[in-house]
Amino acid sequence: ETGVTQSPTHLIKTRGQQVTLRCSSQSGHNTVSWYQQALGQGPQFIFQYYREEENGRGNFPPRFSGLQFPNYSSELNVNALELDDSALYLCASSFEYRGNTEAFFGQGTRLTVV
């Protein structure tokens, strides 16, 4: 058990809809990152939040947005869903200090866009 929990575990949405995924970080961690993992591939970095501010972003369009709350939980929002957004979405929490830190992942949310 990593202490990182994600909800929901599975979700089916229709193309064009909007979706919100949630993540509860491990206690004591100040940073949360989101990753997208397509079937058969390694995870791809979406963005990171540190102390409620976006602190880095991968090559994803603006319709992918996020929030981090004062209790360090987080949301990933995706607008105007496309079929290619179907993937496993992973949340990772860590305590960031000079980059020497270990990331702990949740169990993921499987999003299917039809």
Next chain:
Amino acid sequence: KQEVTQIPAALSVPEGENLVLNCSFTDSAIYNLQWFRQDPGKGLTSLLLIQSSQREQTSGRLNASLDKSSGRSTLYIAASQPGDSATYLCAVRNAGNMLTFGGGTRLMVKP
């Protein structure tokens, strides 16, 4: 731009064999490297974390090495068991605090 490659993409071995998984990366200016295990449809379980100043880390039957100058890491699994069957991912952390992952090695250990 950091690129991470894992070889082989898939591996099938009989139970009891010792095996080595390989990971290479193009930018040696890393903070650390992590090895993860992923069961089908599940999240990632952290196996070992190697800081950039370290050469290796061990946990039980697992040993990971890091050669930062050559951009390589290996994960050694001793006396493999069917329960070791999973996908193994390596990831490196550069400035910017993001993890860059390889494509993974799918391991099957046959009884």
